[in-house]
Structure formats: structure tokens, C-alpha cells
Amino acid sequence: MMNMRKRRWARFVIPGAVAAWAAAVISCTSVNRVMVVPPSIPGATYVGSDDCSACHEAVTKKFAGSTHSKLHVNGGNAQEIGCESCHGPASVHVQNGGGLFTIVNPGRNPDTCFQCHVDKRGEFSLANAHPVMSGDMSCSDCHSPHEGKASDGGAQLTTVSDGCVKCHAAQSGPFVFEHEAAREGCTVCHSPHGSVNQKMLKTRNATLCLQCHSQVQTSTGIYIGSRDHASFLGQGTCWSGGCHEAVHGSHASQSLRF
Amino acid sequence: MTPSLYGRTFLRVSALAAATLASVGSVYAYDIPTSPELVANATAEDWASFSGGAQLKLDGSAASYQRRHQHEEAGFGGVDSFRVSSTVFGDRILRIDGKAIVGDNEYLVRALLKDENNGWYVDAGYKESRVFYAGTGGYSPGGLWIQPHDDQLALDRGELWMEAGFDKDAWTFKIRGSHKYRKGQKDSTMWGDSVYSGLGTTARKTVPALLDIDETRDTIEIDLGYVSEKFEAGAGLRAESIEVENKSTILRNPGQANPSGSGQRYQNTYTGSESDLFSAHGYVVSYVGDRLTLSGAASQTTMDTVLSGDRFFAATADGVYDPRFPRGNTAHGYNDLHGDTQWDQWVIVGNASFVAGKDWTIVGGLRYENQSQDSFSEYIETAGPASAPLEEPFEQEGEREFDEVLATIEANYTGIDNWVFTPFVEYAVGSGSLVEEQMEGHAPAAVLVLDRDTEFDRDYLKYGINGRWYPTTWFNGALGAYRKERNNGYDTLERVLPGDTSRYPAFIDDQDFLTDDIYLKGTVRAMKGLSLTARWDRMRTTIDTTELAHQGTVSSDQDIDIISATVTWVATSRVSAQVGANLVYDQMITGSVSANTAVASSVAKFSSDYTTYNAIVMVALDETSDLQVDYYYYSTDNVDANYRLTLPYGMDAREDVLGVTYTKRLNADVNIALRLVMSDYSEPSSGGYMDYDSQMLYGRLQMRF
Numbered sequence: 001m002m003n004m005r006k007r008r009w010a011r012f013v014i015p016g017a018v019a020a021w022a023a024a025v026i027s028c029t030s031v032n033r034v035m036v037v038p039p040s041i042p043g044a045t046y047v048g049s050d051d052c053s054a055c056h057e058a059v060t061k062k063f064a065g066s067t068h069s070k071l072h073v074n075g076g077n078a079q080e081i082g083c084e085s086c087h088g089p090a091s092v093h094v095q096n097g098g099g100l101f102t103i104v105n106p107g108r109n110p111d112t113c114f115q116c117h118v119d120k121r122g123e124f125s126l127a128n129a130h131p132v133m134s135g136d137m138s139c140s141d142c143h144s145p146h147e148g149k150a151s152d153g154g155a156q157l158t159t160v161s162d163g164c165v166k167c168h169a170a171q172s173g174p175f176v177f178e179h180e181a182a183r184e185g186c187t188v189c190h191s192p193h194g195s196v197n198q199k200m201l202k203t204r205n206a207t208l209c210l211q212c213h214s215q216v217q218t219s220t221g222i223y224i225g226s227r228d229h230a231s232f233l234g235q236g237t238c239w240s241g242g243c244h245e246a247v248h249g250s251h252a253s254q255s256l257r258f
Numbered sequence: 259m260t261p262s263l264y265g266r267t268f269l270r271v272s273a274l275a276a277a278t279l280a281s282v283g284s285v286y287a288y289d290i291p292t293s294p295e296l297v298a299n300a301t302a303e304d305w306a307s308f309s310g311g312a313q314l315k316l317d318g319s320a321a322s323y324q325r326r327h328q329h330e331e332a333g334f335g336g337v338d339s340f341r342v343s344s345t346v347f348g349d350r351i352l353r354i355d356g357k358a359i360v361g362d363n364e365y366l367v368r369a370l371l372k373d374e375n376n377g378w379y380v381d382a383g384y385k386e387s388r389v390f391y392a393g394t395g396g397y398s399p400g401g402l403w404i405q406p407h408d409d410q411l412a413l414d415r416g417e418l419w420m421e422a423g424f425d426k427d428a429w430t431f432k433i434r435g436s437h438k439y440r441k442g443q444k445d446s447t448m449w450g451d452s453v454y455s456g457l458g459t460t461a462r463k464t465v466p467a468l469l470d471i472d473e474t475r476d477t478i479e480i481d482l483g484y485v486s487e488k489f490e491a492g493a494g495l496r497a498e499s500i501e502v503e504n505k506s507t508i509l510r511n512p513g514q515a516n517p518s519g520s521g522q523r524y525q526n527t528y529t530g531s532e533s534d535l536f537s538a539h540g541y542v543v544s545y546v547g548d549r550l551t552l553s554g555a556a557s558q559t560t561m562d563t564v565l566s567g568d569r570f571f572a573a574t575a576d577g578v579y580d581p582r583f584p585r586g587n588t589a590h591g592y593n594d595l596h597g598d599t600q601w602d603q604w605v606i607v608g609n610a611s612f613v614a615g616k617d618w619t620i621v622g623g624l625r626y627e628n629q630s631q632d633s634f635s636e637y638i639e640t641a642g643p644a645s646a647p648l649e650e651p652f653e654q655e656g657e658r659e660f661d662e663v664l665a666t667i668e669a670n671y672t673g674i675d676n677w678v679f680t681p682f683v684e685y686a687v688g689s690g691s692l693v694e695e696q697m698e699g700h701a702p703a704a705v706l707v708l709d710r711d712t713e714f715d716r717d718y719l720k721y722g723i724n725g726r727w728y729p730t731t732w733f734n735g736a737l738g739a740y741r742k743e744r745n746n747g748y749d750t751l752e753r754v755l756p757g758d759t760s761r762y763p764a765f766i767d768d769q770d771f772l773t774d775d776i777y778l779k780g781t782v783r784a785m786k787g788l789s790l791t792a793r794w795d796r797m798r799t800t801i802d803t804t805e806l807a808h809q810g811t812v813s814s815d816q817d818i819d820i821i822s823a824t825v826t827w828v829a830t831s832r833v834s835a836q837v838g839a840n841l842v843y844d845q846m847i848t849g850s851v852s853a854n855t856a857v858a859s860s861v862a863k864f865s866s867d868y869t870t871y872n873a874i875v876m877v878a879l880d881e882t883s884d885l886q887v888d889y890y891y892y893s894t895d896n897v898d899a900n901y902r903l904t905l906p907y908g909m910d911a912r913e914d915v916l917g918v919t920y921t922k923r924l925n926a927d928v929n930i931a932l933r934l935v936m937s938d939y940s941e942p943s944s945g946g947y948m949d950y951d952s953q954m955l956y957g958r959l960q961m962r963f
Contacts, residue, residue: 065611065621070724074617075675077728116779118793119822122840122870125890127326127908134328136387156625157539157557157605167415167440169473170502170529174563174601176633176656177694184744184771196868196894196908198447202816203846205904207864210848212769214803214813225765236463236905240449241508241525242589243463251565251635252592254654254696254708258527258569 044089049082051094062147086112107140129194161185175249209238304342310335311956318950321392321409334361363388377426386416393445395466397945402454406509407468413442430483440473450508470505490543498535507575523571530566549613559603567595581647590641597635604628617673625664632657653697660690676728686718713749736779744771768804787828795820816846832878840870868894886919911941927962
């Protein structure tokens, strides 16, 4: 184990040290440059949200009820709170009539969202996560940052789970034999931003099901429902082959076996 | 100080870093680098960006590498982004966007023709993207490795669409047709069983299943809208045709002889459905004065589905049904499943937003939903030993209906300088019924094996408050908390039938979910260029379950704490850095109704703890070149008794990723980037079969013209 660790660190430390040395050497030279971090636009200044509504009225008109509108306060300390909090300073964007690359678009880049939702960076970085980091999805595919509840919940026509079945049609049903858990929403079993467990599951073994299907331990075994599951629980998961594969619902088996 | 001619690059590079920290090597451009000078005088709106990448080294699991980095192991390359635009047919604008990355299978071509003077447009295109999966598995702590399928798997998603519409004066109109598909292979956690478990002769289910996915969705949507100063209205129609032709393949008892029917066999399950969905919706919004906004909407959706399917055991993954093939335990199958389902949904919502005073806004809403569904299917069950196979017809029917009403109210108060408070309450109540029947056997000797009526009622209450405070210009804090309660009650009337052992959901009498959540966040801008954002989230969820004839118990108790932080430091005009961390503590304990005995194989506890760190340093080397160094660390160690008892994969893992990116502007409109990524992943809980050690080199050339 120790040798593995040494090899691991050697693999990274050497190139890292080279890169750091290169940066240190180069930084001794004079460069007239400015670093920016998102959401920033080089050379731009804040102009306030009123200018945005001149062209984006359809967005700004509905913004008052959005989750993000609740960042606004009275008083002088919350400066620059408004459209530019997420889209970056807009003076250049306004000056040239909305040209390309003159404004930050969080719909194409999650970095702006991570500035406040700092925990989501870690979750999306996990191996089992929706592909936001690779650019195949964006936060706005599931969340509406400009209007209403950020996930179409509340008094909306659609529910949170409706957003999931847009892509996952096979899991939407209806089924002859339903799994009641599906009515609680997909997030009862899945962590949609990312998980250490495969398929973004909240847990990877039988505990996922035992949350609701509690064990009844007797002197003869562990009963779940009417059947002794003592010899099954150590075998893997409840939805393993031959047991309860049809976790989203079944057209054939009342026990969701298949 | 002159803003950086290349400053925009760092915005890009930072975005790139966000992507590459996890999906290492995603050099595809979110945007093209742009200088302030070019931004301020932007006239050129066309560009092309080319990128490619290849392995310098890959030791270990290629499937694991592909899943983690979402790149083809053999390399990739092509046009990652291009745009060409021009004026055609007078002053109409034609814009063509595209992407074509061979290897990673990322494609896009899109044409937009727009007449801004008359307000109409036509938008058409095609896109496809690939997600890589690893079908790696079959590891037993005893050391045996089973790999039943190709483990380098990929699933493609694509869409072909055409849309036309106009936005002129007060009217908007859109018609859109699209064909979406999802096709390919992915792994499944419907694990197959093996006796090579390292736990004696006990079978253990750790062999990954294979899913063949073939799903299409054809949609036509029409939307019409009208907007005036005081009034908005709109209506829309949607028609969809959804086809699913999926297959799952599970290898049962790999490597075992098959004399008794409990040896190696493939479990092949074909699942098909064809659905026709039709939906209509409408909405109105009325601005009553400056302080009151009223809105209402309604939708009705129906979906009819025709079912098909087969499930049988065979010697190969592409075998056919043979009634005399030895099946073994838990090896029921079915032939010729067919049936249909009908689903109807009504939703009506109403909302009001009232500015009650200078500092108060109150938003309330009501939502009513009714759902009903009827489902019917029949099939021939196959069971029994090879010497005397049984084929028995089954038919089943389910009917479900429920109504639910949801009321929400939320206030926003800004009456105290530099504070905002948002209390809210949501309450829902609903009830419904479920009827299930199942018949077995040939008429007229068919017998009823299930006859169950369930009445259920549900209520849901969520309330909480969020607050935000800006005490100074350099610090702000936020605090939020909520409690969520859901109570589900079931009243099941079940006819006791011969041989019926009563099954779910009949067992559950009452179930209460309770979640308490609190978060605390602070952002400090300690000095110019230095900021810290830290956040603590805590959630506790318990589920109380009462089953028929048993006392109630806390069937689940889950605690989650997440501590996350990001420090951003623009150290000088030329150097900036960002460091982040996520520490997650996540434990679930499941209870038991009684504890008369301690059963060794009881599963009661599970942890999903993990830690991630990320760091990025960006340096302006000179007027035309930048250097970025980034690092990502991930570790998880949840090994406990469950590791031995249940499923090991991923319980113990570590990942280190180091990236170095050099970017050079060749002239005002051309730049190049090179990126080297070294990645090391180890997962002892998969016996090392998911491990890999890789070095990848990527390049990118971007041009504006």
C-alpha cells in the first residue's frame, strides 16, 4: 500500500512541481494583464437590471416570482444584485447591442451556478452523476432560474418527476402493478446531482428498499412482507436478477419480480 | 490598467476547468475566447474550433476510464464548434452551427433562418451525444472475477427537429416537430448471482446485467400566445408517439454446471411498448393594477400504450425460448406478454401575486390534479423443471385513480435594510383507490390468485423560512430551514385466496415521512480579489412504517451533512486561483420491527460518505499566453460489515487528477490550447478491476472570422 501511495504521489508531484516552477519563473516578467473569474466579462462594468428589460422583457417580467429574485434587499450593501449577479457585468453587452460573447450564459456553463451552490460542484464531479461537467447537460435543463420554483414544483402544471421522465420514458409507466414509491418522486431512491453509488442511487444495497419495507425479525428469520428474506439479504440488492427486478413497476408480477 | 486582451480566456479556462476536473479533457468549447477589444467592436460572429485528444498512456480498465472521462479510449477529434452566419434573401439572417467529434460521437448541425423585421424564424437541426458506461463487475471478495459482457458500453442520445414560428407585435406562434432517440448499451444493477462469493457457498449477486436500449419519441407541439400590457394568454397542443424496445440480459450462476437447472444460464427479457400521448394546455395572466397579478392554467393529457414482452432462459444472450431448457430456482419466465394501458391526467392551477406594501410581496397558489389509469396484460408463464415444463396463462388488471389538491403560500419581506426573509408553507391532501386482480390458468378452470382493493389517502405539509443578510458590502450570509411531513395511509381490503400469501402494498398500513433540513451559507470578500464561500447543509429524514399486525417502527433514519467551500483569489493582475472542497457525511440506518433474534445476514446500515477537493491556478505568462494547473481529488471509504454481506462496488475508492493547460493567442482571432491530464483511479472494493492510470493529451485550435 505504501509503495502504491509513493508511486501515486510521484506521478503527480513531479509534473506539478514542474508546472509550478514554470509559473513562478514566468511570473517574474512584466505582463500587463487582468485575471477574471466567472461571472465576469473583461472590460465590462455593472449597469443594473433595468437596462436588461429593454430587450429581455419576456424574462424580466416573470422574474419577480423566481427563487433568484429573493436575493434582492433594500439598503446599500447588496450591490450588483440582479441579472448581472449571474450573467456578469453587462456594459459591453449593452453598448454593442447584445453581441456574442459579451455576456455570461450559465445555461452553457455551470461554473456560475457553482459560485453559490458550492456543494453541487462536488456532487456533479462524482462518477455517477448527470453529465453536466462534460457539457452534455446544463443546470437549466432541469431548473428554471428565471421563473417560479426552480424545479417546476409548487403550483405548476408539472411536477419535479415530470422533468425526469422527459428523458427516461421507459420508467414513467403506467404499469399494471405500480411501485408506490414512484408516486413519492424519483428522488426517493435517486440523488439527481450525483452519488457515490451506481445509477445515482441513495444507497447501493438493500437498505434502499428497507427504508420503507421494514424488516420483521423473528426467531425463525427476517420477514419482509410475508416471506423470510434472511437468506436473501446478504446476496446483493433486492432488485437483483430473479428477485425484484422491476423496481419502477411491472406488467407481469405483483411482487415486481420482473 | 488595460484589460487583458486575453482575459476572456480565463473565464473560458475556468469553465473548462469545471468540466475537466471531473470529466477530464472536455476541451469542447462552451464559448470562444474573446478579448474586450473584440467584444467592444464585435462584428465578426463566425468561428470554428477544432480539437482532438489521444492517450499517451492507459494502464488498467479502459471501460472505467471511458465512464469517468467520457472520452473514447482510442482518442477523439474533429470540429468541436463552428458557426457561419450571413444575410440572405434581403435582410434575413441565416446561421449555421455545427459540431462533429469522431470517437466521442458528438454531432450537431443546426440551421436558423430569421427575419427580425417580420418576426418569423425557421430552426432545424440534428444532434447526437454519447454517454459512456462501464459494465465492469463480477468481482467477489474471494478474488474471482467474472466479466460476462463487453464492459465498454455507450448509449447515444439524439434529436432531429424542425421548428417554425413568429413573434410579432402581441402574438407568438410556434410549431415544432422532433424525433428523439436513445440507443445503445449500458450496464444495469439488476445483478446476476454467483456462488463464487468468497462467503462459502452462498450465492451472491454481483454480476452486472446488460441493457440494450432502443427508445424513440416523436413529438409535434403547437403553441400560440398573446401578450398585452395587462393581459397574457396562450394555448398549446402536444402529440407524442413513444416506442420502447429494450432488452435486459443477466448471466445467472456463471461458470456453474447446469445439470439440475441451477447452473449458468442467460436470463433474456424483452420489454416493448408503443404509446400515443396527447396533451392540451392553456393559460391566462392578468396584471390587475401595479400590485396584483392573477394567473391560471389547465392541462389535460391522455396516453394509450400497447405492451409486449418475453422473458426466458437460454444458453446464450441471443438464444431463443426452449421450453425444455433447464431454468433453476427463481427462474420463472413468460411468453407473449401483451396488453394495454390508458392514462389520463387533469391539472388545474391558479396563482396570485400581491404586492402588499413597499416591503411585502405575497404569492399564493392552488393546484388540483386528477389521475386515472387502467392497465391490462396477459402472458404465458413458463416454469417447472426441464423434464416437465409448465406453461400457464396469466392475466392481470390494475385500476388506479387519485385526486390531490395542493395549496402554497409564500411571502417575501424586505422591510429591514439589507435583510430579506421568505417564509413559505405548502400543504397537499389527496386520496385514491387501487384495484388489482390476477387470474391464473386456462378458462374455464382459471382461478383468481389476486383480488385486492386499496383505498389510500395522503397529506403533505412543508414549511420553512429562508433569510439573507448583507451586513456589509464584503460579507453576506444566508440561512434556511424547512420541515417536510408526508403521511400515507392505506386501507386494503383483500380477498384471501387459496395459496395467496398477501403481498405489498397490502402489508403497509401507515407510513410517515419526516424531513428536517437546514443550511447556512456565508460569502466573505476579505480583501480585493479574495473571496470565500462556505456552506453547511444538514438533512435528517426518518420514515415511520406501520405494517399490518405489527407495531410501528422507524424503518429508516438518514443523516446527511455536507460541508462545502470555495476560495477564489485573484492574487495579482496576472495570477488567480480557486480552491474548493466537499465533505459529505451520509448514513442511513434501517430498523426492524422486533429483534427476537440476531440474524447474521441482516442489513441495517449504510454509509455514502465521500470527500472531494479541487484546485486551479491560472497564470498569465505574457500578453498572449496563459498557463493553468488544476487538481482534483476524490476519496470514499465506507467499508464496514455490509461490504462483506452485500455489494462491494465503489465502497472504497480514490481518484487523483492533475491537469496542465497552456493557451496561446496567435493573433487577434486565433488561439491554440494544449492540455495534459494525468489521472489515477483505484477502487479496491472492485478488486482493482476498475483501476486505471492514464495520461491524456488534448489540443484545440480556435478561430474567429
